[in-house]
Amino acid sequence: MLTVKNLHAGIEEKDILKGINLEIKAGEVHAIMGPNGSGKSTLASVIAGKEEYEVTDGDIALNGASILEMDTEERAHKGVFLSFQYPVEIPGVSVTNFIKTAINQNRKAKGLEDMPASDMLKMIREKSELLEIDRKFLSRSLNVGFSGGEKKRNEIFQMAMLEPKLAILDETDSGLDIDALRIVANGVNKLRSEDNAVLVITHYQRLLDYIVPDVVHVLMDGKIVKTGGKELAHELEEKGYDWLKEEVNA
Amino acid sequence: MSLKDKLVSSHIVFQDSLDPDSPIYDVRGNAIKTFEVEGFPTKKEEAWKYTSLNSILKENYNIFSTKKSSLDFKDVERYFINDIDTYNIVFVDGIFNAHLSSTTHDGIDVCTMNSALTKPKYKQVIDVYFNKIAKEKSLTSLNTAYTKEGAYVYIPKGKVVNKPIQIIHFATGSEEATLFQPRNLIVVEENSEVQIIERHQSLSDTAVFTNSVTEIYAGKRAMIDYYKIQNDKLNASLVDTTEIEQHRESVVSVHTFSLGGNITRNNLNYYQKGEYMDSILKGITLIGGKQHVDHNTLVHHIEPNCESHQDYKGIFAGSSTGVFNGKVVVEKEAQKTNAYQSNNNILIDDKATINSKPQLEIFADDVRCSHGCTIGQLDESALFYLQSRGIAKKEARALLMYAFANTVLSSVKIPQLKQRITKLIAKKIGVSIGFEL
Numbered sequence: 001m002l003t004v005k006n007l008h009a010g011i012e013e014k015d016i017l018k019g020i021n022l023e024i025k026a027g028e029v030h031a032i033m034g035p036n037g038s039g040k041s042t043l044a045s046v047i048a049g050k051e052e053y054e055v056t057d058g059d060i061a062l063n064g065a066s067i068l069e070m071d072t073e074e075r076a077h078k079g080v081f082l083s084f085q086y087p088v089e090i091p092g093v094s095v096t097n098f099i100k101t102a103i104n105q106n107r108k109a110k111g112l113e114d115m116p117a118s119d120m121l122k123m124i125r126e127k128s129e130l131l132e133i134d135r136k137f138l139s140r141s142l143n144v145g146f147s148g149g150e151k152k153r154n155e156i157f158q159m160a161m162l163e164p165k166l167a168i169l170d171e172t173d174s175g176l177d178i179d180a181l182r183i184v185a186n187g188v189n190k191l192r193s194e195d196n197a198v199l200v201i202t203h204y205q206r207l208l209d210y211i212v213p214d215v216v217h218v219l220m221d222g223k224i225v226k227t228g229g230k231e232l233a234h235e236l237e238e239k240g241y242d243w244l245k246e247e248v249n250a
Numbered sequence: 251m252s253l254k255d256k257l258v259s260s261h262i263v264f265q266d267s268l269d270p271d272s273p274i275y276d277v278r279g280n281a282i283k284t285f286e287v288e289g290f291p292t293k294k295e296e297a298w299k300y301t302s303l304n305s306i307l308k309e310n311y312n313i314f315s316t317k318k319s320s321l322d323f324k325d326v327e328r329y330f331i332n333d334i335d336t337y338n339i340v341f342v343d344g345i346f347n348a349h350l351s352s353t354t355h356d357g358i359d360v361c362t363m364n365s366a367l368t369k370p371k372y373k374q375v376i377d378v379y380f381n382k383i384a385k386e387k388s389l390t391s392l393n394t395a396y397t398k399e400g401a402y403v404y405i406p407k408g409k410v411v412n413k414p415i416q417i418i419h420f421a422t423g424s425e426e427a428t429l430f431q432p433r434n435l436i437v438v439e440e441n442s443e444v445q446i447i448e449r450h451q452s453l454s455d456t457a458v459f460t461n462s463v464t465e466i467y468a469g470k471r472a473m474i475d476y477y478k479i480q481n482d483k484l485n486a487s488l489v490d491t492t493e494i495e496q497h498r499e500s501v502v503s504v505h506t507f508s509l510g511g512n513i514t515r516n517n518l519n520y521y522q523k524g525e526y527m528d529s530i531l532k533g534i535t536l537i538g539g540k541q542h543v544d545h546n547t548l549v550h551h552i553e554p555n556c557e558s559h560q561d562y563k564g565i566f567a568g569s570s571t572g573v574f575n576g577k578v579v580v581e582k583e584a585q586k587t588n589a590y591q592s593n594n595n596i597l598i599d600d601k602a603t604i605n606s607k608p609q610l611e612i613f614a615d616d617v618r619c620s621h622g623c624t625i626g627q628l629d630e631s632a633l634f635y636l637q638s639r640g641i642a643k644k645e646a647r648a649l650l651m652y653a654f655a656n657t658v659l660s661s662v663k664i665p666q667l668k669q670r671i672t673k674l675i676a677k678k679i680g681v682s683i684g685f686e687l
Contacts, residue, residue, distance in 0.1 A: 048638050052630065076640035088635040092656025093649060101649070102639040109640065158639060 079165030148175030185210030423454025
């Protein structure tokens, strides 16, 4: 599904990612963990195509085809979805209208007509129930005045609506209480299938109790320094990152 | 001959063509003298520092259009808010068009200035209100001197007008470059309510310069919502002066949507004469190319316990220029005044310019006054967020511009008008995105 090869990227002359290699297959869940400032969110943004980052070497491919030259929206059309750590507030545009616009823009890119209103409503109803979102919430301005939990649930709701091939969850657990975490994780798990893949980016192991990864990578100073199974997450939770730093430096 | 000389020397002919017993004969005569002394405003004046009329004053304008042009409703239907029932006062090349209009004298007067000035039954209202709120000054005096036609709305005590009034001025361009000087008088007495939509629309590529003056009187507890749609063609320039006198507990809002036109200057002045009233001034400016829009506002707080709210949003593309000059005066007696002013701008292109100048003159000590002005670009991280959902960059930008302007639209009380403005904005931004309200 996703192949990242020797990826080097940075911002304004500053190197942040220094040779990342990553292979995620359809049906898999990978987690990327690492201390603050290790480049986790940068990796998420670079895969999604944020313009301010410059890729200086390497490649990112989706199902074998490079996506490096694609705009952010084209990557979305190919099935890349990024759940934001800090979703942006957009006054005057309701959650419903926003998601309708997004869906129809994706359909347009595929040469399809707008989704019929009744299908859209049905889908919105189903997916909002999945994330325990009530109707009133859907008519509010996008992310404006939302609590941390509401913002993250809204992100996963959008993911549910857009049905991506590759979902990247950037610090989706930050700012969530345990109930919201459970709802969000439950939503993600229900959306998992043999045809899609999930990349969970997190500082803590907490979320990984709910969204259980097949592979865990540790990112430090722009490089993946260790890769293991789900037990690696527990080890990091217990011992922190310092022992790994020593191992890397040794 | 300069335009000024032409206007001054032609005035006698103009007066002679009208009734010498007119209640405003002397008013016109005095006004042309004021204009003769003051002339057109220049950039030397502080209030005109960023707006020059030189480029439009060079034209050789026909100064009193007399040619009667006819228009079919179907050809101009799109300029009306036509999905609701309204009263319409329509002028074609400065002349009242009965065929396109829908006026009334049933308990209220929705008709023309020309009939108000020539029929004895209106004399009393004209004597009391005409040219009493407007301040004699160059362009306003010029308008007064040439007052002949415009909209006349008189709402007596205790009437809630059940449908909006549309005032539309069409310029057909069937003559050469033309100067239009409509003069509107809106009098709303105690406990009455009215909504008015005003629009100036050129239908050809001939140069048009409109110097419009509107006087609005709001009696005690009157409620007036006035909407100005400025989406004219690029050959048309407008100086729109609106002078408002408010009395106790009245609420008057003016929304100005400036999307089209060449040079547009809005003078919007509120004089608060009474306590516990609210003045609301809102505007969306969305221009590009070489367009220029100037908002010059004044709220004069004279008595205690009043409020004013100003919210102007501007989006400037190309090498367009914008001006916001908002003055709030709080007199010594006007304690407990709450005056808010905000002017937020987005510059889309490097060559676009905005001059924003808030001015507060506060002589009272127990007041709450705030003003804020921002100038920025579209938020890149917001753009990335929308694009990451598959929304194309152009649409994403449009959505952000719409969201930015939305606080101004949310207070529009006529849903069909709100929808129309939204569509105009979407069209102007160049997207077919399905904004729903």
